[in-house]
Amino acid sequence: MSIWFTEKQTENFGITAKVKQTYVAEQTDFQELQLVETEEWGNMLILDDMVMTTEKDEFVYHEMLAHVPLFTHPNPKDVLIVGGGDGGVIREVLKHESVEKVTLVEIDGKVIDYSKKYLPKIASGFDNERVEVKVEDGFMYIANSEKAFDVIMVDSTEPVGPAVNLFSQGFYAGISKALKDDGVFVAQTDNPWFKADLIKQVYQDVQQIFPVTRLYTANIPTYPSGLWTFTLGSKVHDPKKVKAERFPDMESKYYTPDIHFASFVLPKFVKDLTE
Amino acid sequence: MSIWFTEKQTENFGITAKVKQTYVAEQTDFQELQLVETEEWGNMLILDDMVMTTEKDEFVYHEMLAHVPLFTHPNPKDVLIVGGGDGGVIREVLKHESVEKVTLVEIDGKVIDYSKKYLPKIASGFDNERVEVKVEDGFMYIANSEKAFDVIMVDSTEPVGPAVNLFSQGFYAGISKALKDDGVFVAQTDNPWFKADLIKQVYQDVQQIFPVTRLYTANIPTYPSGLWTFTLGSKVHDPKKVKAERFPDMESKYYTPDIHFASFVLPKFVKDLTE
Structure with missing residues (x-):
C-alpha cells in the first residue's frame, strides 16, 4: 500500500511525498487542515492542500522570518506574530532575551491545537510566560492597534482563503500604525518563479508606506520552487546595515550573521522585481 | 487526457510536471533519454528519469557553473567542459572574450543531437569556431591530458550510471594534472538536503588535492530541494577574493557580481558539511 500527498504548486507542476499515516483531515471554520506523517519530511501540516511546515525543513522558514527583523531592530521588546499558529516563529523569537512579550494572533485555533499535539518540537513555546x-x-x-509593537511578523498562508486580506495595502498601512516609531515588519511573500507579480506588487505597496523596504530569500525545499521570499518594511533601521556586535551567539541551523546579509543579495531576475 | 512526468528525487519524495508531448523516449548506449514538452517548464531533457535541464530554469545552472570559475581565473583561455552535452555551459563560456578555445567532452552523442533539435536556445554555441x-x-x-586547461567544468549527471567515475578522488587528481599551474575547476555536487554525505565526501576529496576549495550554491527549482551545490577547486586563485574590476558588463538572468560572492555564504547546516 502506497499513499502519496501531492501539492499542485501551479496548475501544471507539483511535489509529491509518501505518507506513512494521516493524523488529521478536517474542515475547520476557515480552511481544510491535514496533519500527516511523511517518510521524507516527518510530520507535515497542510492547509488547503498547501504544505505549511514539516519537521525536517521548518527551521529555515522560522529562523529566517524571526531573526532577520529581530536583529535589524536594536532592542525589540514587544513582538506581534500574525498567523503562525504552528508556533515555530514563537520558538525562535523567544531566543531573543530583549523580547519581553510575544503576542500571537491566529485566526484558526485548530492550527494551534493540532500543532501542539503533532508538532511538539515546533509548538514548543506556547506555555512560555512571555507569550x-x-x-x-x-x-x-x-x-x-496603535504604536504598540517593535516588530511585527506576518506568518500567513498564501493569498487565498483566510489570508487574502493580509496581502493588501490597507493591511500594510495598518501595520505601520500598529508599529512604534522605529518599528520593523516582515511578511512571507511567496516565490519568484511562479508568483513574480505578487512579489512586485507587495514590494511596491510596502515601499509606499515604509522608508526602508527590502526583499530577502531563503531555500525552503517543500515550498514552491525552493526559493522563498520575505519582504521587510522598516521605519528607521536598515537590515543591510546591522552592526556586527548586534549578533550574539545563538543556536540555529540556517541563520548566521553572514546569511543575514547574503539573503538580501538577489539573483538578477528577482532583483529586477524590486526595480 | 493528462500525462504527468514524476521524478522520484528520493525514495519518498518527488516532483511532478504536466507533459504536453513527448518528443524522444530512447535507450541510448549509456542511459535512458527523454525529451518532453512540459506546460510549466517548456522543453525538458530527462536522463535516467532525472531532470537535467528545462527551458525555463536552465539559466541558473549554466550561468553559475560557468561564470563563477571563469571570473575567478584572471585570464581563462583554454576551457574544458566534461559532460554538458545540452550545450548550455558552452553558451555561457562563449560570453567570455578571453576564452580562445572551449573543448566539450560528452560521452553520449545522442544528448548533443537531441539538444540541438529540441533545445536550440540552450544548444546555441556548438557551431562557434572557438568550440x-x-x-x-x-x-x-x-x-x-596534462597542463592543458585554465578552467575545467564538470557538468555531469548524478553519481549513478555513466557519471559514477566523475565523483571519485582519482578523477579530481586527474583534473589537477590536466589543469595548468593556476587552473580552476568546478563540479556540480548535488543538494545538501538529500545528499549531505556526498557533498561532504567530495569536499574532503577536493580539499586533499587543491589548496583552495570552496562550496557555493544556487536555486534551481527543478533539481532536488531547489538548492544546488557546486564544489570549486583552485590551485592559486580564490573565488572569494576576486577583484571588482574583473566583472565586465555581461548579459545574465541569475549571476551578478554580488551573487558571485553571496553564493559562497552557506546556510549553517551546509557550512557544517565543509568543516
Whole structure:
C-alpha cells in the first residue's frame, strides 16, 4: 500500500511525498487542515492542500522570518506574530532575551491545537510566560492597534482563503500604525518563479508606506520552487546595515550573521522585481 | 487526457510536471533519454528519469557553473567542459572574450543531437569556431591530458550510471594534472538536503588535492530541494577574493557580481558539511 500527498504548486507542476499515516483531515471554520506523517519530511501540516511546515525543513522558514527583523531592530521588546499558529516563529523569537512579550494572533485555533499535539518540537513555546495567544482575526487586531509593537511578523498562508486580506495595502498601512516609531515588519511573500507579480506588487505597496523596504530569500525545499521570499518594511533601521556586535551567539541551523546579509543579495531576475 | 512526468528525487519524495508531448523516449548506449514538452517548464531533457535541464530554469545552472570559475581565473583561455552535452555551459563560456578555445567532452552523442533539435536556445554555441566537441569518455580524456586547461567544468549527471567515475578522488587528481599551474575547476555536487554525505565526501576529496576549495550554491527549482551545490577547486586563485574590476558588463538572468560572492555564504547546516 502506497499513499502519496501531492501539492499542485501551479496548475501544471507539483511535489509529491509518501505518507506513512494521516493524523488529521478536517474542515475547520476557515480552511481544510491535514496533519500527516511523511517518510521524507516527518510530520507535515497542510492547509488547503498547501504544505505549511514539516519537521525536517521548518527551521529555515522560522529562523529566517524571526531573526532577520529581530536583529535589524536594536532592542525589540514587544513582538506581534500574525498567523503562525504552528508556533515555530514563537520558538525562535523567544531566543531573543530583549523580547519581553510575544503576542500571537491566529485566526484558526485548530492550527494551534493540532500543532501542539503533532508538532511538539515546533509548538514548543506556547506555555512560555512571555507569550500571549489570541485566537482572532489578525487583520482586525492590527487595525485596532496603535504604536504598540517593535516588530511585527506576518506568518500567513498564501493569498487565498483566510489570508487574502493580509496581502493588501490597507493591511500594510495598518501595520505601520500598529508599529512604534522605529518599528520593523516582515511578511512571507511567496516565490519568484511562479508568483513574480505578487512579489512586485507587495514590494511596491510596502515601499509606499515604509522608508526602508527590502526583499530577502531563503531555500525552503517543500515550498514552491525552493526559493522563498520575505519582504521587510522598516521605519528607521536598515537590515543591510546591522552592526556586527548586534549578533550574539545563538543556536540555529540556517541563520548566521553572514546569511543575514547574503539573503538580501538577489539573483538578477528577482532583483529586477524590486526595480 | 493528462500525462504527468514524476521524478522520484528520493525514495519518498518527488516532483511532478504536466507533459504536453513527448518528443524522444530512447535507450541510448549509456542511459535512458527523454525529451518532453512540459506546460510549466517548456522543453525538458530527462536522463535516467532525472531532470537535467528545462527551458525555463536552465539559466541558473549554466550561468553559475560557468561564470563563477571563469571570473575567478584572471585570464581563462583554454576551457574544458566534461559532460554538458545540452550545450548550455558552452553558451555561457562563449560570453567570455578571453576564452580562445572551449573543448566539450560528452560521452553520449545522442544528448548533443537531441539538444540541438529540441533545445536550440540552450544548444546555441556548438557551431562557434572557438568550440571543439569530442564524443568520448570524459574520465579517460582527463587522464590523458596534462597542463592543458585554465578552467575545467564538470557538468555531469548524478553519481549513478555513466557519471559514477566523475565523483571519485582519482578523477579530481586527474583534473589537477590536466589543469595548468593556476587552473580552476568546478563540479556540480548535488543538494545538501538529500545528499549531505556526498557533498561532504567530495569536499574532503577536493580539499586533499587543491589548496583552495570552496562550496557555493544556487536555486534551481527543478533539481532536488531547489538548492544546488557546486564544489570549486583552485590551485592559486580564490573565488572569494576576486577583484571588482574583473566583472565586465555581461548579459545574465541569475549571476551578478554580488551573487558571485553571496553564493559562497552557506546556510549553517551546509557550512557544517565543509568543516
